[in-house]
Amino acid sequence: MDSKEIQELSSRAYIIRTDIIRMLGTCGSGHPGGSLSAADIVAALYFKVMRIDPKNPKDPARDRFVLSKGHAAPVLYAALAQKGFFPAEELATLRSLGSRLQGHPDMKKLPGVEMSTGSLGQGLSAASGMALAGKMDKLDYRVYALLGDGEIQEGQIWEAAMSSAHYKLDNLTAFLDHNGMQIDGPTTEVMSPEPVADKWRAFGWDVQVIDGHSIKEILEAVEKAKAIKGKPQMIIAETVKGKGVSFMENKVGWHGVAPKPDEVEDALAQLVPYCFSAGGGVVYE
Amino acid sequence: MSKMVATREAYGKALVELGKSNSQVVVLDADLSKSTKTADFAAVFPERFINIGIAEQNLIGTAAGLATTGKIPFASTFAVFATGRAFEQIRNSVAYTNLNVKIAATHAGITVGEDGGSHQSVEDIAIMRVLPNMTVFVPADEAETAGAIKAAAEIDGPVYIRLGRLGVPRVHGEDFRFSPGKGVVLREGKDAAIVAAGIMVSMALEAADILSGQGIEARVISMHTIKPLDEEIILSAARETGALVTAEEHSVIGGLGGAVCEAVGQSCPVPVKRVGLRDVFGESGKPADLLVKYGLTPEAIVIAVKEAISLKS
Ligand SMILES: Cc1ncc(C[n+]2csc(CCOP(=O)(O)OP(=O)(O)O)c2C)c(N)n1
Numbered sequence: 001m002d003s004k005e006i007q008e009l010s011s012r013a014y015i016i017r018t019d020i021i022r023m024l025g026t027c028g029s030g031h032p033g034g035s036l037s038a039a040d041i042v043a044a045l046y047f048k049v050m051r052i053d054p055k056n057p058k059d060p061a062r063d064r065f066v067l068s069k070g071h072a073a074p075v076l077y078a079a080l081a082q083k084g085f086f087p088a089e090e091l092a093t094l095r096s097l098g099s100r101l102q103g104h105p106d107m108k109k110l111p112g113v114e115m116s117t118g119s120l121g122q123g124l125s126a127a128s129g130m131a132l133a134g135k136m137d138k139l140d141y142r143v144y145a146l147l148g149d150g151e152i153q154e155g156q157i158w159e160a161a162m163s164s165a166h167y168k169l170d171n172l173t174a175f176l177d178h179n180g181m182q183i184d185g186p187t188t189e190v191m192s193p194e195p196v197a198d199k200w201r202a203f204g205w206d207v208q209v210i211d212g213h214s215i216k217e218i219l220e221a222v223e224k225a226k227a228i229k230g231k232p233q234m235i236i237a238e239t240v241k242g243k244g245v246s247f248m249e250n251k252v253g254w255h256g257v258a259p260k261p262d263e264v265e266d267a268l269a270q271l272v273p274y275c276f277s278a279g280g281g282v283v284y285e
Numbered sequence: 286m287s288k289m290v291a292t293r294e295a296y297g298k299a300l301v302e303l304g305k306s307n308s309q310v311v312v313l314d315a316d317l318s319k320s321t322k323t324a325d326f327a328a329v330f331p332e333r334f335i336n337i338g339i340a341e342q343n344l345i346g347t348a349a350g351l352a353t354t355g356k357i358p359f360a361s362t363f364a365v366f367a368t369g370r371a372f373e374q375i376r377n378s379v380a381y382t383n384l385n386v387k388i389a390a391t392h393a394g395i396t397v398g399e400d401g402g403s404h405q406s407v408e409d410i411a412i413m414r415v416l417p418n419m420t421v422f423v424p425a426d427e428a429e430t431a432g433a434i435k436a437a438a439e440i441d442g443p444v445y446i447r448l449g450r451l452g453v454p455r456v457h458g459e460d461f462r463f464s465p466g467k468g469v470v471l472r473e474g475k476d477a478a479i480v481a482a483g484i485m486v487s488m489a490l491e492a493a494d495i496l497s498g499q500g501i502e503a504r505v506i507s508m509h510t511i512k513p514l515d516e517e518i519i520l521s522a523a524r525e526t527g528a529l530v531t532a533e534e535h536s537v538i539g540g541l542g543g544a545v546c547e548a549v550g551q552s553c554p555v556p557v558k559r560v561g562l563r564d565v566f567g568e569s570g571k572p573a574d575l576l577v578k579y580g581l582t583p584e585a586i587v588i589a590v591k592e593a594i595s596l597k598s
Pocket of ligand 1: 069119120147150177182241255341
């Protein structure tokens, strides 16, 4: 892949980040930290990796993405809007009464949302079910899931880890947003999930560890994952919670608090320069 | 008007008090200690606080194990996750075993607000109430919460305490004493009786004011204990007023409304109108807007009272 394309994807990730900040600023609640940390992964999936068509969101042959850490809904909504699943103006309705953009993703309301999530630990099982169906129906779609490193404290994650390997779901690729934080503190202090790579390997998954903010590494890892036969693949993405907004980075306090108007301005001032970076051009206004 | 205090805040304070007087009290949380207010306890008694991480089934199971040794565990998370994710652990490891575990669940009902339907528990009273051995408290204000927490520690067996996120006004005076299993008449009336729990108690009082202005005197009962149900207070209300209304921030199926219907249906059938969620999930929105949309308002209670009265035989 050429550097221009990588620039463009990175720019899209930063546009997603600005949308996240604007949305949360407008509605006054929501989860910035874990949305910002996942922006590069989501941008790479939606704008390069996945075979999806916003005009045909129910195509049986489409690739699927399950946001298992559903509180990061803003990162998904921003990507879906940019991709054309719904008008971008609707982003401003996040979390308000009557909006299709619920606090946590609702598959019954918003096109492009593959599974309703928000109760942590359930998304990987659903992704696994989608992957199983792909095998049964001999369809070549792929299923992607994004998990939180706090979320994998849920027992159901490991039930799904076991069954996905047992059924050799090589059409399933999961990302772990390894930002090292949850709500009550650093994951290693609250309830350590470490060593994560060894655990997923022991459960029968192919495991790669990458820089989750490098579009290049994300795309290369997906290519490698797609070539794996007979095993689901876990891509452990080393990320920074709150990535891109200096005062939010690595701050547990920014897990579930929306920025105030002056903080929105400060954040946008930091993010906007990366939205139109050299080579990427203006991809979205 | 008194200041608004969320029942979860009152819970945090009550836990600290309890921790001082009872060294057997231990507190568990599942990565929500700042929201559930168990962080208040953790700050004072770090050695008696256990964060289990995002693992509600293990939260309940660990509490059960602690209880077998004589400890008095209070386990907290949001109501959806406490009663939903860990339901079968509660059933088999806590209720079936009749172990001394207290489940204090916060963020019940639609006043969770913007987080949306996935986080708004509208079924927890029903699924806790159905379990043998379980006591169920739904406090209306800080005074009932303080009383419920103290009582829970004194009861030898499983207790579910349902707490809210939003600030609520005080409905009781300073002299209030919480007595488990006993409803409280907050206002007398002969034309109908409103049996309410949780955030709906203060609204029931407002409704009674409105009704009184229209010449209808409604009794208001705070039913902080859903199980064991104070049948006596309900049956006297049924006999003396002939028309009942229940009000709760929960499905009309299986909660307080269901419990009251069961009680009067068996012993003193009178019309019962249930104010609550009408077999639907909640959604994202501002708590105040959601209360209006889902008909959890003093005005909705007023209408229900008039309907109940019109059905009197
Ligand atoms: C079953 C369940 N328990 C608790 C919560 C509340 N909750 C929302 S986000 C969160 C922390 C998530 O941490 P992590 O998975 O690491 O996400 P990130 O840090 O990437 O945002 C918790 C406990 C929930 N949504 N679902």
